[in-house]
Amino acid sequence: MTRRLSDDARLLRRTALRAGFQSALAVAVTVAVLCGVSVLVVLRSQHADENTLLESAIARADDVSDPPSGTWLVIARGGNVAATPGLPPGLPDEQALAAGDATGTDDVHIGDREYRVLTERRGDEVVQAILDLRSAHQERERLLRALLITGLLGLLLAGVTGAWLGRRAAQPLTQALALQRRFVADAGHELRTPLTLLSTRAQLLRRHLGDARVAKAEADELVADARQLTEILEDLLLAADPREAEPVRLVDLADLARAVVSAAQPEATAQGVRLTVSAEGEVTIHGSAAALRRALNALLDNAIRHARGAVTVSVRAGREVIAEVADDGPGIDPALIPSLFTRFATGTTEDDRPRRRYGLGLALVSEIAARHGGSVSARNAEPAGAVFRLTLPH
Structure with missing residues (x-):
């Protein structure tokens, strides 16, 4: 019985761990979806804000001396090009300026830095606004780091909570199974002795009947019935114990x-x-x-x-x-x-x-x-x- 209770305890632990794993998996999928949606929303918002900032810088640009923070201006007029001091090496975008009547936005990579470049024609001049995307990248990295930490903590909490809830939910079932097995085992143990006595007395009766054929035949049937009852009892006991292999x-x-x-x-x-x-x-x-x-x-x-x-x-x-x-x-x-x-x-x-x-x-x-x-x-x-x-x- 102690071994069977140990088996039930292992079953309970496996059930609790399975419930915890399933809960953690569900939370992981949910967090991944929410993180993906959050990142997409932030990216769209950042892109919209960046484009609005560049368009505003070009619309208000009288010269290249006072662009918004983090941006540079380049104005090309009649073959002359003026740029905000401190313009990063590799800029401006010469092809966009040379296009003349072209207007558009490009992302330019120079080394490990990325810039958003908006070029527009304004009358007889071409204005180019350049935005450093480093702060936007840093903001996204902070967001991703916060989401990752929060997701891992949520995953751990979900796994522990799921295992605890799974253990609580499975414990009554395990107790019921143990009670059922105990009942079958006790019933089998208590019935085995009277069945053995029944079979023995039937055999003794058959021996004492001598040549009384009809009575002997009935006694034979009684012996066979007792044997069948014993076999049925053994089969019930085997069915109640999952560790035992059924005889085939x-x-x-x-x-x-x-x-x-x-x-x-x-x-x-x-x-x-x-x-x-x-x-x-x-x-x-x-x-x-x-x-x-x-x-x-x-x-x-x-x-x-x-x-x-x-x-x-x-x-x-x-x-x-x-x-x-x-x-x-x-x-x-x-x-x-x-x-x-x-x-x-x-x-x-x-x-x-x-x-x-x-x-x-x-x-x-x-x-x-x-x-x-x-x-x-x-x-x-x-x-x-x-x-x-x-x-x-x-």
Whole structure:
């Protein structure tokens, strides 16, 4: 039990870490999108402000002596070029000035510096305004640095918070699973002893009966039933413990179906239901005999409870192995078929009276089929009744 609790604790930690990682990933994507949008908005705003500043500088330029801070002016008139003192080397943009009637904005890279250059013709002169973009670049770098730091802190906070919330959310589920496993283990432990005693007493009874053939046959059936109950109990215990591998061997499903029908014959007779088996030769698959017996028992028990007078069990092999259990009962509520193999499904008639009830049996059949790589389905038969099909791979 201590080892199982340790496994549950590891499962809880993995679930919490997974939740934290998913939360951090979601936050990372959100932060990345928001950062991208923020940077685009800032870039557009900066470009608009830079262009407005250059246009204003050109519009108010009487000479090149008093441009706005961070800008330089160049005026070309009649072959003479005047420039603001301190104009960076490599400027002005001679091609733009020489174009004469051309007007436009260019970004010019000189060394590791970038400048925005706006050239316009104004009457008989060409004016060029030049803006140093270093401050704009520094502002963007500060913004990106702040976004990066904020994003990393948010990512870390989201991961820790997600792991904490995931642990809190998964803890009740882990406790429920541990309680369920503890119940199954305790029930299996408590039932194992009386089943062993039942089997032993049945064997002793069979030995003491001597030649009483009928009584001996009944005792043989009692011994077989006790053995099957023990196998079912062992299978339930294995299913409750995910660490244990389920025993797999070659199972003759046709022979298993005949044995299940034979065991159910007294109950069917008491209900006035006739049982028929249709299975020729061997139909073998790899699986757990105890689990498959439980599945067939559940399907047959459901059919007997709802049949009017007859139930047919058929087993056949093709590309897959198919076992069908058909009854001549009232059929299945069509609205119920999609959820038929969930636990405690209930069908109703047109006047809302209960029609067919399905407890755990069909849900367990679905789980057993899934464990064997197969499936189970249901449909209504014509003119009446229901057909349940268990499909399993070879």
